[in-house]
Amino acid sequence: MKDVIDVMELQNTKQRRNPLLDYKKLDFNKGFTxxxxxxxxxxxxxxxxxxxxxASILMHRFFKEVDPSQYDPFLIAASSLYLxxxxxxxxxxxxxxxxxxxxxxxxxxxxLEIGEEYWNMRDAIVQAxxxxxxxxxxxxxISHPHKYMLHxxxxxxxxxEKEQWYNLxxxxxxxxxxxxxxxxxxxxxxxxxxxxxxxxxxxxxxYGVQLPLIEDGDDESWFTVFVKDLQKDxxxxxxxxxxxxxxxxxxxx
Amino acid sequence: MQNNNAxxxxxxxxxxxxxxxxxxxxxxxxxYCDESAKYEKVxxxxxxxxxxxxxxxxxRNSQKFVAMKKVLMDNEKEGFPITALREIRILQLLKHENVxxxxxxxxxxxxxxxxxxxTFYLVFEFCExxxxxxxxxxxxxxxxxxxxxxxxxxxxxxYYIHSNKILHxxxxxANVLITKNGVxxxxxxxxxxxxSTNKSGVPNRFTNRVVTLWYRPPELLLGERNxxxxxxxxxxxxxxxxxWTRSPIMQGNSEQQQLTLISQLCGSITPQVWPNVDxxxxxxxxxxxxxxxxxxxxxLKPYMKDPxxxxxxDKLLVLDPSKRADADTALNHDFFWTDPMPCDLGKMLASHxxxxxxxxxxxxxxxxxxxHSLPRPTTSTVQDxxxxxxxx
Numbered sequence: 001m002k003d004v005i006d007v008m009e010l011q012n013t014k015q016r017r018n019p020l021l022d023y024k025k026l027d028f029n030k031g032f033t034x035x036x037x038x039x040x041x042x043x044x045x046x047x048x049x050x051x052x053x054x055a056s057i058l059m060h061r062f063f064k065e066v067d068p069s070q071y072d073p074f075l076i077a078a079s080s081l082y083l084x085x086x087x088x089x090x091x092x093x094x095x096x097x098x099x100x101x102x103x104x105x106x107x108x109x110x111x112l113e114i115g116e117e118y119w120n121m122r123d124a125i126v127q128a129x130x131x132x133x134x135x136x137x138x139x140x141x142i143s144h145p146h147k148y149m150l151h152x153x154x155x156x157x158x159x160x161e162k163e164q165w166y167n168l169x170x171x172x173x174x175x176x177x178x179x180x181x182x183x184x185x186x187x188x189x190x191x192x193x194x195x196x197x198x199x200x201x202x203x204x205x206x207y208g209v210q211l212p213l214i215e216d217g218d219d220e221s222w223f224t225v226f227v228k229d230l231q232k233d234x235x236x237x238x239x240x241x242x243x244x245x246x247x248x249x250x251x252x253x
Numbered sequence: 254m255q256n257n258n259a260x261x262x263x264x265x266x267x268x269x270x271x272x273x274x275x276x277x278x279x280x281x282x283x284x285y286c287d288e289s290a291k292y293e294k295v296x297x298x299x300x301x302x303x304x305x306x307x308x309x310x311x312x313r314n315s316q317k318f319v320a321m322k323k324v325l326m327d328n329e330k331e332g333f334p335i336t337a338l339r340e341i342r343i344l345q346l347l348k349h350e351n352v353x354x355x356x357x358x359x360x361x362x363x364x365x366x367x368x369x370x371x372t373f374y375l376v377f378e379f380c381e382x383x384x385x386x387x388x389x390x391x392x393x394x395x396x397x398x399x400x401x402x403x404x405x406x407x408x409x410x411x412y413y414i415h416s417n418k419i420l421h422x423x424x425x426x427a428n429v430l431i432t433k434n435g436v437x438x439x440x441x442x443x444x445x446x447x448x449s450t451n452k453s454g455v456p457n458r459f460t461n462r463v464v465t466l467w468y469r470p471p472e473l474l475l476g477e478r479n480x481x482x483x484x485x486x487x488x489x490x491x492x493x494x495x496x497w498t499r500s501p502i503m504q505g506n507s508e509q510q511q512l513t514l515i516s517q518l519c520g521s522i523t524p525q526v527w528p529n530v531d532x533x534x535x536x537x538x539x540x541x542x543x544x545x546x547x548x549x550x551x552x553l554k555p556y557m558k559d560p561x562x563x564x565x566x567d568k569l570l571v572l573d574p575s576k577r578a579d580a581d582t583a584l585n586h587d588f589f590w591t592d593p594m595p596c597d598l599g600k601m602l603a604s605h606x607x608x609x610x611x612x613x614x615x616x617x618x619x620x621x622x623x624x625h626s627l628p629r630p631t632t633s634t635v636q637d638x639x640x641x642x643x644x645x
Contacts (some may be wrong), residue, residue, distance in 0.1 A: 082332065126332035133333060135285070137286065
């Protein structure tokens with residue numbers, strides 16, 4: 001059992017900053033999405049960040065095409081993770097996915113016995129994977145904002161004062177905004193370049209960083225060296241959407 | 254948003270009885286994934302470890318033909334095969350005149366007879382011939398200009414896929430398709446993968462169990478796992494020579510014998526001609542013939558005659574992959590820029606109205622570099638669009 005992820009141990013030893021959600025009590029009609037479930041399971045499965053980003057994008061794209069009320073959000077989330085592992089050549093074992101998903105939904109329960117319930121779940125994930133691919137026209141390759149963000153941040157590193165760059169976690173916070181934006185289906189509506197810019201912009205605003213050689217009050221012009229087609233109002237719109245993600249987060253006691 | 258059948262239903266799947274569920278699955282509408290029944294199978298044109306390939310006719314347009322490659326779902330419990338998904342993603346990325354075009358992916362209707370499990374097909378634009386089939390037919394004669402056109406298109410395709418950071422990893426004459434208009438298409442990306450030039454200094458760990466033995470380059474035979482585009486250019490060299498010899502030039506029956514044949518043609522494999530070859534995993538395990546002189550030009554001259562052709566081949570069949578010509582260098586070779594210039598194949602192919610696929614052809618003689626002289630029987634049963642398919 002060495003290569004099987006021990007979900008019980010994960011639960012006991014990991015210190016959490018995030019309170020545990022009881023997913024079964026959530027209402028996904030109010031703007032919160034199963035992306036949180038994907039990220040929680042994905043991190044427990046040691047998936048690469050891009051694998052988890054892929055899974056959440058696949059999930060959002062699927063629900064955009066169908067009537068969401070007809071499908072079990074956790075099944076689609078688990079299948080998206082499974083498919084994303086294949087797409088990103090970062091294969092996640094189906095058995096691990098089942099164990100982790102089951103334990104995340106039913107916190108504190110013992111791992112699923114290999115029995116009818118296990119095999120039904122496995123079959124459901126495999127069938128849902130085929131369903132997702134057909135609904136998405138087998139177009140499951142995703143162009144991520146991450147590589148653009150890395151490139152922009154690299155340039156900013158030389159642009160900002162050394163001291164500022166090293167004292168403020170601009171890169172870290174930008175990356176956090178980017179990951180969290182994957183909770184919102186509106187991420188599908190923007191180009192990866194624009195999303196990357198807006199995550200960085202928000203981080204700069206957050207820390208009140210003024211870029212050298214950019215005039216006061218001219219908050220937009222810094223990114224014109226990277227992207228030519230991002231309008232002022234869209235820049236704000238995307239930043240607002242990113243901030244909105246934190247408003248629909250469910251209350252935890 | 255698409256208007257799905259599912260949308261219009263009032264009953265949710267979880268509330269249905271079994272019969273209703275079956276009906277639901279059977280009638281589920283996929284707006285972006287048509288039923289394979291839109292095509293009518295005409296003949297089987299390929300069979301391999303990868304599965305079956307069929308020629309099929311579009312039912313709505315009887316002039317339009319496609320090739321359908323069945324996705325082998327050998328491990329049902331693991332879902333869609335990661336290899337097939339990789340092939341699909343690579344084909345969706347590659348759109349080029351000299352790369353086979355993936356039109357769509359189809360599915361069979363889920364019914365009781367297939368236990369409600371659909372079969373999937375990759376649907377490609379149809380190509381009338383493959384190069385192995387053409388070369389095994391003595392009646393098909395290529396002029397020097399036509400050979401240049403074939404090799405040029407082959408290298409063009411490789412240049413494009415390598416620029417897109419894709420390795421083909423299964424170059425061979427049978428995977429080179431040619432349309433009736435003489436347009437060459439690289440096909441079968443079942444073994445292809447993305448590669449990156451390792452900037453981080455961490456060497457790649459690709460599998461070296463790729464490429465059909467006769468076209469496999471020496472670095473793979475010696476166990477290299479950090480390889481790149483040169484593996485495809487070795488194959489291109491083998492195919493180029495085959496345009497004249499008409500059969501594969503090095504037909505080993507084991508990896509050891511393949512290395513022996515390579516050494517006999519390209520000279521001994523030594524650290525002098527190939528620095529650091531002695532660090533490869535199998536360098537000491539394999540028996541490498543010593544004191545062999547390089548005879549590429551000498552051995553191929555009787556077939557190829559054209560000195561530019563011999564020179565280009567000499568630059569492709571280079572032992573050390575770092576010194577092997579890349580696609581761009583090869584395309585700039587004088588071979589393609591001297592008279593006779595590359596010329597269209599369409600006219601020549603128009604005189605052959607039989608589809609030629611290696612799968613349908615009798616086995617090629619395995620004698621090395623011997624002209625293939627057996628006339629092939631042509632038992633044709635299916636006829637359409639002027640082309641006759643040989644059926645076994």
